[in-house]
Amino acid sequence: MNPILLNISSSSWLLHSENSEVYGAILVSLLKGNAVKAEDYSKNRKLNRSFVLAAADSMGDRRPINAENLTSGSIAVIPIQGEIMKDDQQCGPRGSASINADIKSAETNPNIKSILLKVNSPGGQTSFTDLLSETITKCKKPVVAYVEGIAASAAYWIISGADKIICSSDLDTVGSIGTMLVWADMKPYLEKEGIKVHEVYATLSTEKNQDIADLRAGNDDAVKKSRLDPINKKFHCAVTANRPALDPSTLKGKIYLAGDAITMGLVDEIGSFDYALQQANSIESKNSSNSLTNTNNSTMKIKMLATWTAIATFFHFTGDITSQELTEEMVSQVNDKLNDLTTDYASAVQQVATLTLSNSEKSTALEQANAKITALESGLAETTRQFDAFKASDFGKETTAGKSADRSTEQIASDQFLHNKIADEQ
Secondary structure (H helix, E strand, O other), X not given: OOHHHHHHHHOEEEEOHHHHHHHHHHHHHHHOOOOOOOHHHHHHHHHOOOEEEOOOOOOOOEEEOOOOOOOOOEEEEEEXXXXXXXXXXXXXXXXXXXXXXXXXXXXXXXXXXXXXXXXXXXXXEOXXXXXXXXXXXXXXXOEEEXXXXXXXXXXXXXXXXXXXEEEOOOOOEEEOOOOEEXXXXXXXXXXXXXXXXXXXXXXOOOOOOHHHHHHHOOOOHHHHXXXXXXXXXXXXXXHHXXXXXXXXXXXXXXXXXXXXXXXXXOOOEEOOHHHHHHHHHHOOOOOOHHHHHHHHHHHHHHHHHHHHHHHHHHOOOOXXXXXXXXXXXXXXXXXXXXXHHHHHHHHXXXXXXXXXXXXXXXXXXXXXXXXXXXXXXXXXXXXXXXXXXXXXXXXXXXXXXXXXXXXXXXHHHHHHHHHHHHHXXX
């Protein structure tokens, strides 16, 4: 049986409707016995060859994706063109499984810095679409998707996890987030040709091909619920996770021009192919370990700065507060203040308990008292954890001269314990 005929007639699709009608025409042609000539797809085959650029320049040296001795910092350009099927088409577009292999090959090649997806596709088969999209979403190298024409349905699902999506023109179309089933009832055609089709099932196979029986009977609700809706749900979950700013109204299957697609959160911007290459060369992947480390470091610095500012205010530091440090005496003062607040809090709780107040008023009073103690407890805990770090770095201004402030928090705590113990014995 013709593999294209089999794929068209037996698959669920994530495909923009205009192109599904084209496939319908191909289906009719195949049923009439017309062969699809190799030259009909030769152009698509050429457009689907992945290559590597030695620099962020469209006129630069192009080499095969698996070439040896690639220049360090190269960019892999991986096309996603035409109707997407899982497997490569004879003399036609490459399948999603092969595109997936190219992306993984680029990700593991130390000389390839980033990946640029060159996209012009109305979508395609459901099969393998989720896996290819997941590969892109989890890629540790920067991935930029560049749309030249259309990125619809399965094609959009695939590229939604890219670090950036760029359209080539405001006339490009993006979206069509939805799922459809292409099913051809060949029985009438075969019967017209004098072929009688008989279907016989085993005794226990009572639900085998039930979907087809329902469709022939004009009942498509069961197929929607059992097959299309679960696929559609996964489609929606993937694109909304990949594009958090996506407008929910885009999930109904509408397709948008690039300008509107930017507004709806489907794409990021419009630019040239060279601009897309520059972006691929300069941005960091959301999965980059360096990016995660930098984010963690930035978060810690913000937390430390906030804590240090609160402490500096407490001690009335002036001038450049980042050049100043805490001493043992200051830490002791914070401890004393904490003890005082703890006592005040206990007293406040007791007073509130004896007041003739409504439950809501008591609750409010307790919350206010609790907030004060919690705030200082949090500040002290953070101070204790970061005290050594502050002194060690001292924001680049620490001296090497020994002084009491250079003692560790463990030493300070030990001395304070001994001091309290001696006082108790006396």
